[in-house]
Amino acid sequence: MGKRTLLLLTVLIFCAAGCAKRTAVTLPDGFTVHARVADTPQKIEKGLMFVKKLAPADGMLFFMEQDEMQAFWMKNTLIDLDIIFIAPDKTVRQVHEQVPHSYTYTPESDVAVVYGQGQYVLELPSGASAKHGIKTGSKLHFSTDTK
Numbered sequence: 001m002g003k004r005t006l007l008l009l010t011v012l013i014f015c016a017a018g019c020a021k022r023t024a025v026t027l028p029d030g031f032t033v034h035a036r037v038a039d040t041p042q043k044i045e046k047g048l049m050f051v052k053k054l055a056p057a058d059g060m061l062f063f064m065e066q067d068e069m070q071a072f073w074m075k076n077t078l079i080d081l082d083i084i085f086i087a088p089d090k091t092v093r094q095v096h097e098q099v100p101h102s103y104t105y106t107p108e109s110d111v112a113v114v115y116g117q118g119q120y121v122l123e124l125p126s127g128a129s130a131k132h133g134i135k136t137g138s139k140l141h142f143s144t145d146t147k
Helices: 003-018 041-046 126-133
Strands: 024-027 032-038 059-075 083-086 092-099 111-124
Touching: 024 059, 032 041, 032 111, 083 126, 092 111, 092 126, 111 126
Parallel strands: 032 059
Antiparallel strands: 024 032, 059 111, 083 092, 083 111
16 A cells, blocks of 8 residues: 555555544634534434544534524533524524533433523533633534535
8 A cells, every 4th residue: 555545545544544624613701712513313323422622712502403402411421512502594502511521331310411492502611601601692603514
C-alpha cells in the first residue's frame, strides 16, 4: 500500500469517527457556538455520550421531528451540560442549567433526565447559559438547513 493510499485511508477513518456536520448558533450576547448537528434518530440518541470535554465554543444542536415535549437522558454523558429547549421560531422556551453527568456504571435510577417543549434542543457546556445570557424568551440565531 502506497503512502498516498495510506494517507487517504487515515483521513477517511478520522472523518468517519469524528467529522460531524456543524452549524453556527449565535447566543443572546453575540457569542457564536459551533454546534454539532444531531438530525437523525441515531445522532439524536447518541448525543454527547462518551464526550470527555466540550470546549466553551462547542455544543450540540438537536433537530427534532416535531415541536413537542422532549426528554433528554444523561446516561453515559461524561460532562455536565446546560440543556436549552427552543421553539420553531428559535425562541428559548426552557433552560436546564448544570445538568449532572453520569458514567457507564451510574445506576439508571440516578441518571438525570430533563424535559422541555421544543423543536430544537441545544446542549452547551455547564455554565454557558448564565455566562451568555440565555434565558426563557431569549432569541437564538442558527440555520435550519443542515444539508
